[in-house]
Amino acid sequence: MNPLPDPIPVDSAVPRLEVVDLTVAFGGLTALDDVSFDVRPGEIVALIGPNGAGKTTVFNTVCGLVRHRGEVRIDGASAPRRTSELTGRGVSRTLQGLGLFAGLTVRENVLLPVAAHRDAGERVAAQLRARDLEPLAERPVAALSYPDRKRVALARALVTDPRLLLLDEPAGGLGADDISGLGDVVRDVAAAGCAVLLVEHHVDFVMGLADRIVVLDFGRVIARGTPDEVRDDPRVEEAYLGVKATA
Numbered sequence: 001m002n003p004l005p006d007p008i009p010v011d012s013a014v015p016r017l018e019v020v021d022l023t024v025a026f027g028g029l030t031a032l033d034d035v036s037f038d039v040r041p042g043e044i045v046a047l048i049g050p051n052g053a054g055k056t057t058v059f060n061t062v063c064g065l066v067r068h069r070g071e072v073r074i075d076g077a078s079a080p081r082r083t084s085e086l087t088g089r090g091v092s093r094t095l096q097g098l099g100l101f102a103g104l105t106v107r108e109n110v111l112l113p114v115a116a117h118r119d120a121g122e123r124v125a126a127q128l129r130a131r132d133l134e135p136l137a138e139r140p141v142a143a144l145s146y147p148d149r150k151r152v153a154l155a156r157a158l159v160t161d162p163r164l165l166l167l168d169e170p171a172g173g174l175g176a177d178d179i180s181g182l183g184d185v186v187r188d189v190a191a192a193g194c195a196v197l198l199v200e201h202h203v204d205f206v207m208g209l210a211d212r213i214v215v216l217d218f219g220r221v222i223a224r225g226t227p228d229e230v231r232d233d234p235r236v237e238e239a240y241l242g243v244k245a246t247a
């Protein structure tokens, strides 16, 4: 049984996630080149950049899926090398492809990460309630709309009470109302002390949500700072070929 994380420490000066000089090569391709950044408790940090910039590779490396040079630290200690240890270290992740079990019900999907735990029923019930999924709880995921499936994926990520939440393109495929609701959820999660690392192509969403932004291009950090600082950085405009925050 995977242990669940301890409650979020109220006051922690240690970054929840520290990525130091991360370098990843796939054969001859350098997917990440000396990437460093951190995410502190309660902070929302966005990782943005054009297609192929290396964003998902950062997530995969944090989750122990990719051989790398450099260091990944979670709460000051080396990140686990096995994905099975992530939940116990307080890490949850959503996937671009959602990764839900289409033949299982909403409730069964949300239950999976906590199934062996004594308080699983209460945790799942609380998530279903918080995500407005109660009316859909006994329906198979295959019967759900895409926005509803995304809410299920988020509920499954949150059911463990993570201390570090990795969101891979959470706004992708959603309409304006769902995106606004998603922003509220992420803000609430961060306000409770969770560190959030967000990969997202929806630039307006990122600009309105993130405390800090790290911009990758061809595996390198080309800019970092607050949304205003990044928006005005000419290197970012260039990387996006002139597509600015109104995209």
Ligand SMILES: Nc1ncnc2c1ncn2[C@@H]1O[C@H](COP(=O)(O)OP(=O)(O)OP(=O)(O)O)[C@@H](O)[C@H]1O
Residues within 6 Å of the ligand: 026, 029, 031, 049, 050, 051, 052, 053, 054, 055, 056, 057, 058
């Ligand atoms: N397992 C792999 N084997 C070989 N190359 C890979 C592998 N995973 C990623 N790459 C390459 O590494 C680079 C970075 O890919 P990555 O998926 O991290 O980019 P990204 O910024 O997440 O892109 P997108 O926004 O399109 O999802 C790309 O050139 C990609 O083709």
